[in-house]
Amino acid sequence: MLIKDEDVAITAAQAGAAVVRTMYGASLTRFEKSGGDFATAADLEAEKVILDVLGSTRPQDAVTGEESGRTGASAAERMWLVDPLCGTLNYAVRTMLVGVNVALRAGSTVTAAASADPFADEVFWTDGTxxxxxxxxxxxxxxxxxxxxxxxxNLDPPFPNAPEFRAVRLLADAGFVERFRPRVVSSSLALAWVAAGRRAAYVTDGDMRDSVHFAAGIALCRAAGCVVTGIQGQPVHTGAGGLIAAADQETHAALLALVEQQRKG
Structure with missing residues (x-):
C-alpha cells in the first residue's frame, strides 16, 4: 500500500519529536557551529531518526538536513527539508518551546509538511491543500x-536587510505597539501557530529559499489560507527575502506598512 507524502512527513516529524522529548533535561553535548550557533546531541539524534524514516519510505528522494546537509541524487526533483529541533537554545536551557520540521519540496512547491510540538504532543500538517x-x-x-x-x-540572525530593516525595531514602533502585542518564541513553531489561529502573524528577516527552518511553517500557513509574502510584500523566495505570514489581509497590510515605514525612515 502506497504511503502518502503527508503521512511520511507526519511519521518523520513525530519520530524526531519523540527523541527530543526523551532527551529533554539531560546533560547534552554541544557541537559548535559558525556565528555562535550550536547543535546538541538531541538535534543530531532527532535528525538521524527522521532520516531513517525518509530513507526507508522515500529512498529515491534527496534530503537536506540542518545538521547533515544534503544527501541523495543531485538531480532529484523531490527534496525533503529537515529541521530536527527548531529552538535549540530554548531546549538547551530547558525551555519547552521547540518544533520539529519536515517538508517535501516537489519541483518548486512544498507539497507536504509537518511541524511537531514534542511537548504539547501535537503535529501540524498539510497535504499542500x-x-x-x-x-x-x-x-x-x-x-x-x-x-x-x-x-x-523572530530576532535571531541573519539580518540580510539590515540596516534598512530590523525586526527588533518593530517592538518599539508606536504603530506596532498601538495595534499588536509582540511575542518572541525563538522557534518557527510559532509560524504553525499563525496557521492555527494562536498568533495573528509572524515576521522574520532572512532567506526563505529551501529553508529547513521555515519551509514547513510557510506551507502550513499557505494551506490554512493565511496571507504569506516576503518582507516587502513580494512573493516568498524572491527579492529581499524575509517573511510576513498573517492570519488575514488586514493584519498583513498593517505589518507591511510598518516595515515600509521603517525602510523609508
Missing part, C-alpha cells in the same frame, strides 16, 4: 485568526 493539527490521533482543520493580536517576531 489544507492544513490540520493532530492531537490524540484526531485531525482538526486549522483556521487562522487575528483575534489574539499577538505577533511573533
Amino acid at each position: 489544507r492544513a490540520y493539527v493532530r492531537r490524540d490521533g484526531v485531525d482538526e482543520q486549522l483556521r487562522p485568526s487575528a483575534e489574539s493580536v499577538l505577533v511573533d517576531v
Whole structure:
C-alpha cells in the first residue's frame, strides 16, 4: 500500500519529536557551529531518526538536513527539508518551546509538511491543500485568526536587510505597539501557530529559499489560507527575502506598512 507524502512527513516529524522529548533535561553535548550557533546531541539524534524514516519510505528522494546537509541524487526533483529541533537554545536551557520540521519540496512547491510540538504532543500538517493539527490521533482543520493580536517576531540572525530593516525595531514602533502585542518564541513553531489561529502573524528577516527552518511553517500557513509574502510584500523566495505570514489581509497590510515605514525612515 502506497504511503502518502503527508503521512511520511507526519511519521518523520513525530519520530524526531519523540527523541527530543526523551532527551529533554539531560546533560547534552554541544557541537559548535559558525556565528555562535550550536547543535546538541538531541538535534543530531532527532535528525538521524527522521532520516531513517525518509530513507526507508522515500529512498529515491534527496534530503537536506540542518545538521547533515544534503544527501541523495543531485538531480532529484523531490527534496525533503529537515529541521530536527527548531529552538535549540530554548531546549538547551530547558525551555519547552521547540518544533520539529519536515517538508517535501516537489519541483518548486512544498507539497507536504509537518511541524511537531514534542511537548504539547501535537503535529501540524498539510497535504499542500489544507492544513490540520493532530492531537490524540484526531485531525482538526486549522483556521487562522487575528483575534489574539499577538505577533511573533523572530530576532535571531541573519539580518540580510539590515540596516534598512530590523525586526527588533518593530517592538518599539508606536504603530506596532498601538495595534499588536509582540511575542518572541525563538522557534518557527510559532509560524504553525499563525496557521492555527494562536498568533495573528509572524515576521522574520532572512532567506526563505529551501529553508529547513521555515519551509514547513510557510506551507502550513499557505494551506490554512493565511496571507504569506516576503518582507516587502513580494512573493516568498524572491527579492529581499524575509517573511510576513498573517492570519488575514488586514493584519498583513498593517505589518507591511510598518516595515515600509521603517525602510523609508
